[in-house]
Amino acid sequence: MKTIEWGYLIVNYLFLGGLSAGLFFVSALATFLYKIEEPSPYTRIARLGALLAPWPVMIGCGLLVFDLGHWYRFYKLFLHLRLVSPMSIGTWLLVFFNVIALVNCYAWLTAAQRTELFARIPQRLAFLRRFNYDIDHWRRHLALAGLPISVGVGIYTGVLLGAVQSRPFWNTNLVAQLFLFSALSTGCAALILGLARREQSAPELKLLYGLDICFMVLEFFIVLPYLIHGELSVQAVQDSLKLILGGPFTVLFWVFFLGLGLVTPLVIEITELVPVMLSNREFHYRRPIAAGTALLILFGGFLLRYIFVFAGQMSAMQ
Amino acid sequence: MAAKNKRYALVIDSKKCINCKACVVACRAEYNVPLTYSRPWINEETRGVWPKLMAAFQPEQCHHCAHPACVRVCPTGASYQRPDGIVVVNESDCVGCRYCMIACPYDARFFREDKGVVEKCDFCVKRLARGQLPACVETCPSKVRVFGDLNDPKSKMADLISGREYRLKKPEAGTGPQIYYLM
Amino acid sequence: MSRFIRMMFLVLIAIAVSGLFYATLAAQKGSENKGRFYFRQTCKECHTKGAAGGEVTPLNKTMEQWRAYFAKGTHNHGKEPLSKYLPADQLLDASSFLINHAADSPQPETCGK
Amino acid sequence: MDRRRFLKFSAGGAATAAVAASVAYIGPFNHAPAKDAERLEIPTTCEMCVNKCSVIAVVENGVIHKLNPNPENPKSRGMLCARGNAGLQQVYDSARLKRPLIRVGERGEGKWRPASWDEAFDLAANKLLETKTKYGPQGTLWSSTESFQEVFFQNLGAAFGSPNRVRHATLCLASVNLAYSLTFGTVPSFDLINSKYIIMSGANRLESFITPDTMDLIESAEYRKAKLIYLDPRFTVTASKADEWYPIRPGTDLAFILAMLNVIIGESRYDKEFVANYTVGFDKLVDYVKPFTSAWAEQETEIPAIDIVRIAHEFSDASPRAVYYAGRRSSWYREDFHTRRAQAILNAIVGSWDREGGMVPNGKIALGEYLFLPWDDPVASRVDEMDKNFPLAAKGDGAYLKLRENVIAGTPYPVKAWMIHKQDPLNALPNQARTLEMVKQMDFIGVVDVQMSDTAWYADVIFPESTYLERTDPVEVLSGITPVVVFRQQVVKPAFDTKPTLEIAQGLAKRMGLSQYFDYTIDQWVDAQVKELPLQMPLDHLKKHGVYVPSDFPKYGTTLNPEHRFITKSGKIELYSERLEEAKYDPLPVYHALSQPPQGKFRLILGRRAYFTHANSTNNPWLNQFAPENRLWLNPTAADSLGVGDGDLVEAKSSVGSVRLKARVTQEIRPDCVFMLHGYGKKSKWQRLVADKGGSDAELLETAWDTVSGNASMHETFVSVRKV
16 A cells, blocks of 8 residues: 655654754854854854754654654654664664754853853752853864764765665665755755844855855755666666656756755855955855845755655655 | 474465455454555456456565565664564554655555554464464465465475466565565 | 926036035145155154165155055055055145155255255 | 444443353353463354355454354365455444334334334234235235245244245246256256366356355366356456456357357267267257357357357367356346256256266255144245246245236235345345335335345334354255255354344244244254264264265266166256246247347446345445445447546436446446446445445346246346436
8 A cells, every 4th residue: 555654744854854964064164163262253153053953953853753653652762773774873863963962052152141041940940050061162072073963964864765775766875965965055054044134244154155055066966966877777766756857746846946946046156155256355245145045045955855755755666 | 483494475376366355354354454454455457458358466465575674674673574584563662653664665564543553464473373374365265375484395385486487576676575476 | 497497406416516526636735845744754764764664755756656656555565554654634745745746846946945 | 343442332241241151152162272261263154145154253252353264164165255254244343233123204214213022023923913814824925035044934934824935046046946957857066176168158256256166166277277268248357267258249148059059969079878878859959959050159149150169169079077157147138047958958968967077966965854743835826926927937936026016016916014034125126116116015014134224224123133143043055066064153142132033933923823833942953953964963063163074975977877867857857848848938948139239228237246245245344345336337439429437427227217326437348238236326324335325236127037937137128328
């Protein structure tokens, strides 16, 4: 009995998981680049990324749990570690990632924010206030520890699908890479969105544009071989690609994901950044364009998950 | 019960299948499966233009693969393979993530909303323990299904597999299916 | 007048005779249904496989042979009268059972019986 | 629905009672593995169709968990079909009858009130006695369909003094039975497992009805390489498995057989020794078949002449391991009897009689009998005037359609009360409108059944029978080349307030002063039946094994000595029948070309799928799912001409009625025929899965019967089809 088992909950989870991974990754990068003493553009990127990183993935995990047969059985996932099961690995990855992301988030709080946070703790739980430590100096270590895990989470969402032999649409390592770079670019996008609020984020955005362009170019050059390789692969894979080459997902894939979600923002960012770099003029950005671009990227990232989750389940060996 | 060096499998002689559905109902009775699902099912195919017609019926169920994808992807080990090759689901460990259903090349698994777990053919392990044949095998009027131990050279199954041509379904999925369809 | 009476008389006789005739006819047909019971109850005592009399079923004789048998009305190769075993009315029933199920009797088979 | 849950809320008491009860009842004879005491395996006999397969009921905590086949039965072997497996739904489906019901609304309105058994018995008994005083005992009609306890119902009617007892035969195999009886003096079985060449006309044995014959046929066709020639206007499962399938023009099978006779006799390919020793009338046959050339037959049947000749050759070459299968099939046409006779004659002249792979007279097992002095014969003659209309047919069965017409007409005398035992005339008889008229003119209708059939829906009082898993039945012989004795023993206590037929008969008998014919228990009856079996403890054996298998079968050639007397007029196999001649019928099979459907009309042909037994298991949830509604099969060419697409709602209309159902446009049927499954478009709302779903063929079929046997002819109806 052929059925679509994984739906919007999973789509959203894959998207949010990737988003967090991206946020953490970029923030970690920034953390290495800035110097403790002088305030620099990187600080704000690192801080914003660190503060945002934990939440999407935690919501995603919530969705994941509610997608289970009985949500309260989720704990059984933690009674086993099965290295052959992507989902089992993923579960543990997510645990570590969540912990580090949270701690890292805390580490990036300013003293003022910390005091305010602990002030909120009700009297009954006063003892918690003892934990009001300053762990700013952990930031680099946390970034170092978290970086591989965030990459892992980013890749894992793709591996989860790619590891299924019986769904030709998924069953290629390219899916993992694709999801990773899509994740990273959505992370960037989220930060661009966050920083574009302020007038004077030019240096940050310059950096983020740069990163984002790299990610999206890579993403683009994974989509391409994915299609070419698929067409050169066995019949089952070719058939499965028909889903986006004339099948129900064609428009969604070409127009909305590839067109609006990837190429358009890529082009915009290049036209915004490249001239500046060539003639080292001062970088100016237009907030609406920056925000719009970011939104397109997020939209594209979501669509990518949507298309792969549904089309993948429809594909089958003949 | 799962004795060593046993390897249970199923031979299906589709030519004899008359699509009578006895297997489907027998299984429903044995496991009280809700009407919306079925562990075994029969693929029907009719072709041709009057009066040149053909019809073929092919029973199918879990293939109890040698390298079951469902077992590999299961995050909790609820899906596991017994030493005798039978792939079973331990309901108490199943969290209902349905990853196994997506991984199964044969769509032989289904999700029971009422129980919140995934279910499938288990070759009637309870009946085997009692020395009975699986319900579908026992009840079949035209004896399409032959159940047995691949490692037993004296079994009827051995005769059929060594004596007749057979094919496996979707071997390219790499799961090593163990239902042998006689040609 | 007397002629008329004579005629009436003849008519009456005719009616009486025919009545008698029909009566005998009616008497000829007993109840198969009951006959079967008497046959099983009485005759089958000895007339079964291995028993003294040897097996007897309606199929042993044709309708004609059975009619003749009962007309003769003797048992055990003429040694004794049939009436020794069955009173007249029961004998009649038994005979109609045996005749109607004789070897050449029309008795089509039916479903599920 | 979930059996266990269902029991919890609707029969919790019964269930728990059943634990104790069934254990106590069956205890000594259970041969379940000792490990868990709550699990019993009780051998019994299936009743989902008439075939009497042996099953083992697995009972856990007084609830039937599963029905398994009983391999000890050499006929059904390890086989249980879909129906057999779905049997426990008869017990646990909430749609079953649970207590006596008395009608409160109008007939067919479906308004009922639960009643006590006493109330129901009193009501029925009074009505029957009223009818008796008004119209005499012949004013009551007793109709029933084959089942192990049918005998008690029939006896009640007989004891009541009514000559009008009608069985299902004339809706079933009457024409076959009569044709073979008049030819061989008996109805033989076909040794399919050993046959080398099998010809079937429409007897769709791989799809319509799963019995030992089905198992044998698939085995010999697929493994023993027997050749299967299949004639059917529809592409059925059997057609798909046959070596050769001919979509013969409906109603021309006799032409095909006559041409085969022509070839086989003309080329003297028949078994001369056999014909000489065992048959009469061959000389007459020789001259008679001369005109029926294969060329002529091709015109009639649309089967190429060369194929007819070849098949005749192959058939005679393969004989005596060659049979023209008589079929499990109701009759199709007014001349059906002659078609069956021709089959019998064809089989006879090639000597396929009482030899391996041929026709073999059924083995006999003598059962004992509970003896009691029976009732007086009924005074009146039958209302269907069998002697006048069907002098050669089996009197006891009656002729259902003729009977219906006479009852409606009130000739020769009125019949005003109708007792019905597990039969659904409303769906079983052609022309439902007429059957409803018959229903209307009845003063009283009582129904014994396990479910609310359409007929029950129109009854005045309903007696709910305990299902076959809840009662012990008389012992029966599953006849055949290898006959076996089968026993149906109670598996669980009745889940509801139901009774077996014997107790229902007793309840009525008591109130009608007929108790002397019913003063025994089922156990006494069974004891009397089995005491003559060559076993130490026959009853214990049957309770433990469910079957008794005599060692001395199969026997071949018991009739093959020239002294042997066949139960026919001449004592020989009657190719030419004097009896038919005396009764003013054609003594040899005469072919009358059928009228073919006029332009724009189609011949309605019927058939079965083995999920369903006639009209009465389409409401079984486990079976219904395989065909939730019936559709009208239309060949694409026909469909195009009508502008009908697959799945469109269409109206099929005959001279007697019309039904609406979805069309199934398919290559699998002749362009001049339409087909629909039986048992849908029910009137009874309690048949919730099929009530007003699809259409009932009974509403379309026109009244027609076989001239010799009185068997209903099911393929004599033309219908027009239009999109709605």
